[in-house]
Amino acid sequence: MSAYSLADFRVLAIIAVPFYLAGGFAWPFLYAGLLAQAVYLFSRAYDLGRLPLVGVNDTLTFLAASIILFSIPFHRTLKVKKFRWMVALGAAVFSAAAFAQGPYNMPLPPVLKTYWFELHVSLSFFSYALFAIGAALGITYLGNPLDAGLEKKEYKAILFGYLLFSLSMIFGGVWAYLAWGTYWLWTPKELWTSILWLYYTGYLHARFQRQWYGKKAAIIGAAGFAVVLFTYLGVSLLMKSSHSF
Amino acid sequence: MKRLWEIAKSISLAVWLTAAVILLSLYGAVVMPTHEVFSGMSAGPLFGWMLATPLVYTWWLWAAIALLAVLALNTLFCSIDSLIKKRSGFLLLISPQIIHAGFLFILLAHLLSSIGSYKLSGGIPEDAAVKLPNGVIFRLLDIRADMSPEGFPTDWSARVQYLSSDKTVIKEDTLAPNKPSFYKGIGLYLKDLQLSPSPAALIEASHEPGAPWALAGAILFTIGTVMLVVLKMRQE
Missing domain, CATH: 1.20.120 (Four Helix Bundle (Hemerythrin (Met), subunit A))
Structure with missing residues (x-):
C-alpha cells in the first residue's frame, strides 16, 4: 500500500472526531465514528504488517475506538443521555488528542x-x-x-x-x-x-x-x-x- | 480470640491494607525517578539491593513488603474461612479461592526471586566459552544480524553450544530477541551484538527462581477470574 492511500485513510481518523461529537445526540454517529476509526486502524495494520499500537497517536486512537466498541452492550440496554455524552466526549477527546503526535511508522525493534x-x-x-x-x-x-x-x-x-x-x-x-x-x-x-x-x-x-x-x-x-x-x-x-x- | 480472627480474615482489613500499599507505592513511584540509587533495583535480587541501600531510600519498600505479608495472611485466612462456612454455591465459592491461590503464588514468586535471582552479563567473542555458576559451560558459535535498507537492525541471532566439563556437546541452541535458551535453571539472553572489528555478543545469564511459581500463579489467577466474571455477569 502506498503512502498516498495511507494518507487517504488518515482522513477517516480525522472525521471520527466530529462523528463522535455528534454521537452525543444520537448513537448511530458513534457507530459511524467507530467504523471510520476501525477502517483507519485496519489500514495501518495492513500497511505496517503489525497491530498499530506504538506511540501516542496509535494508542489514543485505539483507546477511543475501544471505548465505543465496549460501550455497545451497555447502550443497547441503557437510554441515559448523560452516559452517551460522556462516552462520546471521551472518545472525541482521545481521538483529537491522538493528533498531538504523528503516527509511528518506523520498523519496530526486534524485541517488539x-x-x-x-x-x-x-x-x-x-x-x-x-x-x-x-x-x-x-x-x-x-x-x-x-x-x-x-x-x-x-x-x-x-x-x-x-x-x-x-x-x-x-x-x-x-x-x-x-x-x-x-x-x-x-x-x-x-x-x-x-x-x-x-x-x-x-x-x-x-x-x-x-x-x-x-x-x-x-x-x-x-x-x-x-x-x-x-x-x-x-x-x-x-x-x-x-x-x- | 474470635474478634481477632474476625479482623484477620476480614475483607475490610484487605481493603485497608491494599490502600496502605497503594499509598506507599505512590510514594515510591514519585521518589524513584528522582534518585539515581533506584536505577540498580532490577540488576540483582531485590533484597540484596535493599540491604545495601540506605533506609532513607528503601523504608517505603520495606513497609510495603511487611504490609503485603499481612495481606498474604489475610488472603489465606479469608479463603480458609470461606471454605469452612461454604456460604455460596460451589463455583461461586471456589473461584475467589482460586484467585487468592494465584495471588499467593505470585507473591511467593516475587519472594523467591527477591532472595535468589541473579544476572551476569558480558561481551563474548565468537568461539569463546564461558562457565556458568551452575557449572555448565557454553560456547558462542557465531552471530548473525539482518539490517533494513535504512540501517535499522531488523533481526539478529546467535548460536550457542552447552558443553560438559570434558567438552562434550550437550545441547545446541539459538538465541534471538524474545528467544532465550534455558538449561539447568539458567536462561541465556542475547542483549546486544558487535559486528566489527571482531564479531561478539553481549550475553546475559539470568536465574529467576520465582518464574515457575509466577506462571502457576498467573494461570490460577486467570482461571479463577474468568470463572468469577462469568458467574457475576449472569448473577448481577
Missing part, C-alpha cells in the same frame, strides 16, 4: 516483534476502555442514585476490565521474561501498573462491604480512571521507563 507485545498492549487498552466506561456509568449513577442498575453495570464493566488488565500484566510478564530474563522490572511504569491493579482490586473488595456498597463504591470505581490516565499518559510521557513513548 512478538505476539506477547501485541497481546500485552491491546489488552491494556481494552481494559482502559472498560475502566473509562465504568467511570462514565459510575458518574451517571451518582446523578441518578435511584437507578441501582447503573452501579451494577459500572461493577460489571470494571470487573471485566480487571480481568483483561490482569491478563495484560500476565502477558507482559511472560514477554519480559522471554525478552529481558525477568518477569518484573522495577521502573515507575511497572509500579504505577501495580498501583492501578491494586486500586481496582481494592474497589472490587470494597464493593462487597455493606458500608461501601452504592455511592461510595461508585465514586471509587469512577475515580479509578484518573489513575488509569496517569498510568497510561502521565508515566509514559513524564517518566523514564521501559514504556516511554
Whole structure:
C-alpha cells in the first residue's frame, strides 16, 4: 500500500472526531465514528504488517475506538443521555488528542516483534476502555442514585476490565521474561501498573462491604480512571521507563 | 480470640491494607525517578539491593513488603474461612479461592526471586566459552544480524553450544530477541551484538527462581477470574 492511500485513510481518523461529537445526540454517529476509526486502524495494520499500537497517536486512537466498541452492550440496554455524552466526549477527546503526535511508522525493534507485545498492549487498552466506561456509568449513577442498575453495570464493566488488565500484566510478564530474563522490572511504569491493579482490586473488595456498597463504591470505581490516565499518559510521557513513548 | 480472627480474615482489613500499599507505592513511584540509587533495583535480587541501600531510600519498600505479608495472611485466612462456612454455591465459592491461590503464588514468586535471582552479563567473542555458576559451560558459535535498507537492525541471532566439563556437546541452541535458551535453571539472553572489528555478543545469564511459581500463579489467577466474571455477569 502506498503512502498516498495511507494518507487517504488518515482522513477517516480525522472525521471520527466530529462523528463522535455528534454521537452525543444520537448513537448511530458513534457507530459511524467507530467504523471510520476501525477502517483507519485496519489500514495501518495492513500497511505496517503489525497491530498499530506504538506511540501516542496509535494508542489514543485505539483507546477511543475501544471505548465505543465496549460501550455497545451497555447502550443497547441503557437510554441515559448523560452516559452517551460522556462516552462520546471521551472518545472525541482521545481521538483529537491522538493528533498531538504523528503516527509511528518506523520498523519496530526486534524485541517488539512478538505476539506477547501485541497481546500485552491491546489488552491494556481494552481494559482502559472498560475502566473509562465504568467511570462514565459510575458518574451517571451518582446523578441518578435511584437507578441501582447503573452501579451494577459500572461493577460489571470494571470487573471485566480487571480481568483483561490482569491478563495484560500476565502477558507482559511472560514477554519480559522471554525478552529481558525477568518477569518484573522495577521502573515507575511497572509500579504505577501495580498501583492501578491494586486500586481496582481494592474497589472490587470494597464493593462487597455493606458500608461501601452504592455511592461510595461508585465514586471509587469512577475515580479509578484518573489513575488509569496517569498510568497510561502521565508515566509514559513524564517518566523514564521501559514504556516511554 | 474470635474478634481477632474476625479482623484477620476480614475483607475490610484487605481493603485497608491494599490502600496502605497503594499509598506507599505512590510514594515510591514519585521518589524513584528522582534518585539515581533506584536505577540498580532490577540488576540483582531485590533484597540484596535493599540491604545495601540506605533506609532513607528503601523504608517505603520495606513497609510495603511487611504490609503485603499481612495481606498474604489475610488472603489465606479469608479463603480458609470461606471454605469452612461454604456460604455460596460451589463455583461461586471456589473461584475467589482460586484467585487468592494465584495471588499467593505470585507473591511467593516475587519472594523467591527477591532472595535468589541473579544476572551476569558480558561481551563474548565468537568461539569463546564461558562457565556458568551452575557449572555448565557454553560456547558462542557465531552471530548473525539482518539490517533494513535504512540501517535499522531488523533481526539478529546467535548460536550457542552447552558443553560438559570434558567438552562434550550437550545441547545446541539459538538465541534471538524474545528467544532465550534455558538449561539447568539458567536462561541465556542475547542483549546486544558487535559486528566489527571482531564479531561478539553481549550475553546475559539470568536465574529467576520465582518464574515457575509466577506462571502457576498467573494461570490460577486467570482461571479463577474468568470463572468469577462469568458467574457475576449472569448473577448481577
